[in-house]
Amino acid sequence: MEMLDQNPITPFGQRPLSLSTVEAQRGVRECPEGKPAHKWQVFRNICEARASLAISDRALAVLNALLSFHPDTVLTAGAADLVVFPSNRLLALRAHGIAASTLRRHLAALVDSGLVLRRDSPNGKRYARKTSSGDIEQAFGFDLGPIVARAEEFAAQAEAAIATRQALAILRERITLARRDIAKMIAMGVEQHVPADWESYHRTFREIMARLPRVPTSDVLEPIIVELVHLREAIVVVLERQLDAVEPRPPELPADQLQNSGPEKSNPSEPDPAPGGGEMIDPDRSRVPDTIPIRMVVELCPDIVDYARGGIRTPQDLIATASTVRPMLGISPSAWEEARVAMGDGQASVVLSAILQRGNAIKNPGGYLRILARRAAAGKFSVWPMLMALRRQGQAARDREPPPSSFPDDFS
Secondary structure, X not given: OOOOOOOOOOOOOOOXXXXXXXXXXXXXXXXXXXXXXXXHHHHHHHHHOHXXXXXXXXXXXXXXXXXXXXXXXXXXXXXXXXXXXXXXXXXXXHOOOOOHHXXXXXXXXXXXXXXXXXXXXXXXXXXXEEOOOOOEEEEEEEEOHHHHHOHHHHHHHHHHHXXXXXXXXXXXXXXXXXXXXXXXXXXXXXXXXXXXXXXXXXXXXXXXXXXXXXOOOHHHHHHHHHHHHHHHHHHHHHHHHHHHOOOOOOOOOOHHHHOOOOOOOOOOOOOOOOOOXXXXXXXXXXXXXXXXXXXXXXXXXXXXXXXXXXXXOOHHHHHHHHHHHHHHOOOOHHHXXXXXXXXXXXXXXXXXXXXXXXXXXXXXXXXXXXXXXXXXXXXXXXXXXXXXXXXXXXXXXXXXXXXXXXXXOOOO
């Protein structure tokens, strides 16, 4: 007597049947019998395309464990051994020891995504019925048939995901180059006293960069790149115009007259402090506190590096770069001097680096710096909370980004 197909369609117990499961079963049924698929190559493609499949990395770890229970590397459509039936205990061990509740949740996600099918027994247990010769006659567990049936679909999605990632990487490179060019040109223009509204250029630059999302996409980055390129071209025009300008050098003044030159005007948006105090750097104040390594400052405040001449490796590099960035942020010399007196040159430079990193979140950098300086003068300020806040923001941004595949290149 001809045996009827006894593959169950509906899940055991109170689990509902979904249309995605019906669709996956139809795909397995219509797959040409004998079609081969390299299970680890398909798995790599699924890992690449997991964003479009809406699958978490933990669910992929469970899928990896399920595939490992099949003894063959090549899966064949229509074969009787495509159903694997490990117990939850063994499956959890191969999935890096995840909890039973977590395992069940990710198994359900794999089924809902159409990556595997449930072939539940009448009592919901997983087992295989074998013939007298030891061959598997029927198995109840998880059917890997969709891995074979959808192999080409997963390959196309992986190719599209790789192309999207490469295009995004190119856009990020272009933004990095334009950002570096603009920052260094603005810094050079300020240092060389090139006549231009450098504060306005820097403000525009920061406003553009503030629109960068934590997890960027190509659609968001493309208009930002266009604006950065236009800004860079405008600054190049200003600098090249300075090359063509022929201006007579001012006559050299005697030393006594140089000492009588007037101070730079302070920012009108900031209150002027009491008169007094020059721009001389006290050697005792030029050192970043020992408890704040330069490497940490550069790691948490990477924007300050864009304005450095040759990188930031020493406290003196940080202090010199902070002095260059100070006028770009609209911080007056008096506010900067007040911070240097209250905090020391090193800690004031770290604070300015943090203010620069915060971008447009600080509307009035000069006034904010004055408040911090007065707290420091009263012994009520430490730069550590600012740095730790930047570290938490960076960690939160990294947590929101989809992590790269953590699986090895060769699973065979």
